[in-house]
Amino acid sequence: MSTDARTGPLDAAAxxxxxxxxxxxxxxxxxxWRRQQLRALLRLxxxxxxxLTRALEEDLGKSRTEAFLSEVAVVxxxxxxxxxxxxxxxxxxxxxxxxxxxxxxxxxxxxPLGVVLIIGPxxxxxxxxxxxxxxxxxxxxxxxxxxxxLAAATSRALARLVPEYLDREAVAVVEGGVEASTDLLAQxxxxxxxxxxxxxGRIVLKAAAExxxxxxxxxxxxxxxxxxxxxxxxxxxxxAYGKFMNAAQTCVAPDYVLxxxxxxxxxxxxxxxxxxxxxxxxxxxxGDYGRIINEHHFDRxxxxxxxxxxxxxxxxxxxxxxIEPTVLRGVDPASALMQEEIFGPLLPILEVEDLxxxxxxxxxxxxxxxxxxxxxxxxxxxEFTERVQAGGIAHNACVIxxxxxxxxxxxxxxxxxxxxxxxxSFEIFSHVQPVFSKPTRVDTLRLAYPPFGPVxxxxxxxxx
Ligand code: NAD
Numbered sequence: 001m002s003t004d005a006r007t008g009p010l011d012a013a014a015x016x017x018x019x020x021x022x023x024x025x026x027x028x029x030x031x032x033w034r035r036q037q038l039r040a041l042l043r044l045x046x047x048x049x050x051x052l053t054r055a056l057e058e059d060l061g062k063s064r065t066e067a068f069l070s071e072v073a074v075v076x077x078x079x080x081x082x083x084x085x086x087x088x089x090x091x092x093x094x095x096x097x098x099x100x101x102x103x104x105x106x107x108x109x110x111x112p113l114g115v116v117l118i119i120g121p122x123x124x125x126x127x128x129x130x131x132x133x134x135x136x137x138x139x140x141x142x143x144x145x146x147x148x149x150l151a152a153a154t155s156r157a158l159a160r161l162v163p164e165y166l167d168r169e170a171v172a173v174v175e176g177g178v179e180a181s182t183d184l185l186a187q188x189x190x191x192x193x194x195x196x197x198x199x200x201g202r203i204v205l206k207a208a209a210e211x212x213x214x215x216x217x218x219x220x221x222x223x224x225x226x227x228x229x230x231x232x233x234x235x236x237x238x239x240a241y242g243k244f245m246n247a248a249q250t251c252v253a254p255d256y257v258l259x260x261x262x263x264x265x266x267x268x269x270x271x272x273x274x275x276x277x278x279x280x281x282x283x284x285x286x287g288d289y290g291r292i293i294n295e296h297h298f299d300r301x302x303x304x305x306x307x308x309x310x311x312x313x314x315x316x317x318x319x320x321x322x323i324e325p326t327v328l329r330g331v332d333p334a335s336a337l338m339q340e341e342i343f344g345p346l347l348p349i350l351e352v353e354d355l356x357x358x359x360x361x362x363x364x365x366x367x368x369x370x371x372x373x374x375x376x377x378x379x380x381x382x383e384f385t386e387r388v389q390a391g392g393i394a395h396n397a398c399v400i401x402x403x404x405x406x407x408x409x410x411x412x413x414x415x416x417x418x419x420x421x422x423x424x425s426f427e428i429f430s431h432v433q434p435v436f437s438k439p440t441r442v443d444t445l446r447l448a449y450p451p452f453g454p455v456x457x458x459x460x461x462x463x464x
Contacts, residue, residue, distance in 0.1 A: 034138055051157055229377050230377075232270055253399060
């Protein structure tokens with residue numbers, strides 16, 4: 001049993017049992033309850049935006065505008081989308097019945113799974129707990145949320161505000177770290193939705209296996225950006241934007257860049273220019289540039305710099321957990337910088353001969369969460385999209401693809417299992433249940449019952 005300073009010892013079994021009572025009583029199933037909860041979530045985000053963005057600023061030094069755009073607004077868009085499409089998602093879908101089984105009806109209906117557990121990371125600590133919750137609520141589930149203890153202010157804000165707005169019988173927030181997570185994972189939830197690193201992803205999968213609980217794993221990895229043509233300065237701005245927002249602690253941020261030897265110096269200089277345009281000559285004084293989550297990650301990142309030559313940026317200040325947006329060249333592919341997910345504001349630029357070389361480089365590594373191609377040639381876009389295996393692909397853009405609710409978001413292989421956003425969020429928290437319904441009046445099936453004489457056999461063969 002884990003102990004939480006604010007709420008005392010955690011009784012994970014009781015947290016689940018209480019939510020299960022609400023689910024079993026059928027409270028969460030009606031469309032009206034789902035709508036009411038989604039609207040309440042929208043009210044929470046609007047009325048308490050100030051408290052939420054202040055917490056995000058405290059945890060990650062996020063500017064209020066960035067916190068709104070990349071966290072609050074994303075959840076609002078998901079909830080709006082779910083409210084608009086809920087009727088269609090919940091509607092039964094008729095399925096044709098083969099003649100030999102008539103009279104009968106068949107249909108498919110989405111049913112809630114039960115009580116789901118959502119475990120979040122620290123980098124987008126609000127969005128990555130509440131966006132999955134939208135899907136869980138839309139699908140009619142009860143839910144337990146476990147925000148990351150490393151984003152402590154946001155975790156506290158969620159624990160305070162969620163019960164104020166949402167049905168507290170059905171939705172609970174549990175604060176705490178590894179111990180709380182472990183206690184919760186030992187319980188027989190009906191689905192576990194986990195966002196975080198690969199190492200813990202394995203722990204979650206093993207724990208879920210004990211109860212045969214299905215999981216969604218939203219993991220990370222090294223997402224490449226390839227620049228092989230088109231407007232290099234535009235590519236540089238878009239890469240700098242996607243990389244350095246949230247001090248590059250974004251799961252789909254470009255981790256490294258692959259480009260040709262001719263383009264590499266131009267691109268490196270253009271990224272440095274974009275950084276100056278966005279954050280000024282000293283990003284430390286910019287209100288729009290974030291901080292590293294804690295000293296552990298700060299030290300890890302400073303050590304990673306040894307993997308290449310810093311060509312711009314590189315300044316850092318431990319007391320503030322500040323690391324300047326940094327571009328590196330002359331990178332050793334065997335160094336830790338290129339072996340682990342960077343998850344911080346260091347951007348290595350590596351050289352490849354051409355697009356084919358870039359695709360082969362990516363193919364030799366675990367499947368990334370996202371892969372980006374910058375080029376204005378249609379055949380490049382086609383080839384990259386066909387040959388690169390990644391959770392998602394974007395052309396001439398990075399990170400912003402997540403703002404399209406109709407596009408599923410998730411990894412493949414080492415970058416995750418399952419995807420969400422939009423309709424996909426509803427589906428992962430639903431069981432798609434087939435129903436077959438036959439009247440009793442006429443028993444046409446008698447033909448198929450044994451014993452099978454020669455007449456029946458002939459008739460059956462003709463009918464099927
Ligand atoms: P993490 O795996 O360290 O922690 C995530 C959650 O797991 C936290 O709530 C934490 O309390 C819990 N946890 C930690 N150790 C645990 C243990 N031993 N047993 C059970 N639970 C445990 O991840 P993080 O450092 O918070 O996040 C960074 C990682 O998440 C990066 O790899 C990043 O790419 C990935 N990420 C992925 C997405 C996505 O949507 N695919 C989004 C954001 C982050």
